[in-house]
Amino acid sequence: MTLKVYNTLKREKETFVPLKAGKVGMYVCGPTTYDFIHLGNARPLVVFDTVRRYLEYSGYEVDYIQNFTDIDDKIINRANEVGEDPIQLAARFVEEYFQDAKALNVRPATIHPKVSTHMGDIIAMIRKLEEKGHAYEMEGDVYFSIPSFKDYGKLSGRSQEDMQAGARVEVDERKRHAMDFALWKKVKPGEPSWDSPWGKGRPGWHIECSAMSQKYLGDSFDIHGGGQDLIFPHHENEIAQSEACTGNAPMARYWLHNGFITVNQEKMSKSLGNFFTLRQILKKFSGDVVRFYLLSTHYRSPLDFDDTKLEAAQKGLQRLRTGRRLLEEALKDAARQSGNRRPAAQREKLADQWTKTKHDFCEAMDDDFNTALALSLLFDLARETNAFLHGGEGLGAEDLELLRHVAETFDQLAGVMGIELAETAEAADDSLVDGLMDLLISLRGEARKKKDWATADKIRDGLKELAIIIEDTPQGARWKKG
RNA sequence: GGCGGCAUCGCCAAGUGGUAAGGCAAAGGUCUGCAAAACCUUUAUUCCCCGGUUCGAAUCCGGGUGCCGCCUCCA
Structure with missing residues (x-):
């Protein structure tokens, strides 16, 4: 049997053939750690963790890299709001992330690289882009030059002309092309910064994934995953940076993108304010119910969220259990x-x-x-x-x-x-509970023998209040946690 | 405006040419002191609409309608 995957780059399903027989190199964009993750963030975690598990089940050895963006505008803004050091705030939410991932039974990646600890790799890549004429400096900022990379737009299916026409953002006049994007940002007062050939500053958003995937997986690797909203500009820019830098294409052979979680058919996002953090949801449903729910729809389809869907997932999972x-x-x-x-x-x-x-x-x-x-x-x-x-x-x-x-x-x-x-x-190893339950069940059994239904039902109803379900069978009563 | 996706039972959802999986909900039955769980049975001649191709289409093509996403930080 052969594995087929839908490759965004080709817009069709392709037979999966790894670069090295028996091995898969896989990179998935991880969260920007400025807050708890929401359900929309949880989908790619679960989806790509499942992809990884299936690849391993199929006999591959998988190198799974997932980064943390721990330096970024959003982190700096949040840190200023709450009066916390940005690096520390980001580190705190990395820890919170691992708790959420564990609740979803998402295994840790092989390596979880962070921007803050890969500054040398990032700077080296920017320098190389500069040397090759793909980047230029303007007063301490460094930009990637879109026209210098002829394949720009191949992932998202846009031409450079389209993008110039569609550019709605306020254009920085110093940029040579409206769509040129920042590789390095000059420091502003009160921001964390690092020394570089262009003075103090910090990396742009996209360069980290190019630098870190190259470091751990090489110039070309098998699978790159993420949410559909990362196709443009993030992944498009990653391709431009990596392929311009190495001269080798493709950066990743298969690009996989998961669909969105919606609420009332609208995308769940922070800007719309219609998001639910995983922590909120975990108060009502266990992590494996959430995981089951996320996997009950194909990963590329949109998935609408509300409590009734999770309740249905819970019952379905219960049936299997x-x-x-x-x-x-x-x-x-x-x-x-x-x-x-x-x-x-x-x-x-x-x-x-x-x-x-x-x-x-x-x-x-x-x-x-x-x-x-x-x-x-x-x-x-x-x-x-x-x-x-x-x-x-x-x-x-x-x-x-x-x-x-x-x-x-x-x-x-x-x-x-x-x-x-x-x-x-x-869950099974709790001798105190087991002992107490055996006692209660034998007492109830005696009551039932005497047809003392009132006592028998009192025990059963009382336990139900404690989320313990009693079921009578021909072999005697059994119990389970509800 | 450019690019892309989706429309299948009350709800969720699989199904890319061969005559509609599965889950939740609902109804009846078996079992039970009553339940619960489980099992059995029932529930879309029909897949947004209109044309077309074909022996045959939910599946392919054309047109239409509706919804959504990306193009700006976003999984």
């Missing part, structure tokens, strides 16, 4: 393992579904990471597994072996999506 739990109980319940194996037809039906699931899952993910389809396959497998368990009492050795395979597949495939279905060890 229940299926996984019933499976675990069957595997552990010695009483059911009576040796009366199921009819072969029943077993074959489940075995077929199991085989089909593994195959179709890869096919779905190979088709430009179709996580929505991939997740639906887990539902199909869950239904078939539940039906199998529902279809009789005893389980023979062959049945158990099959169920163990199914359980393993559930965990593996859900793991590719970054979702834990099996109860985690830490």
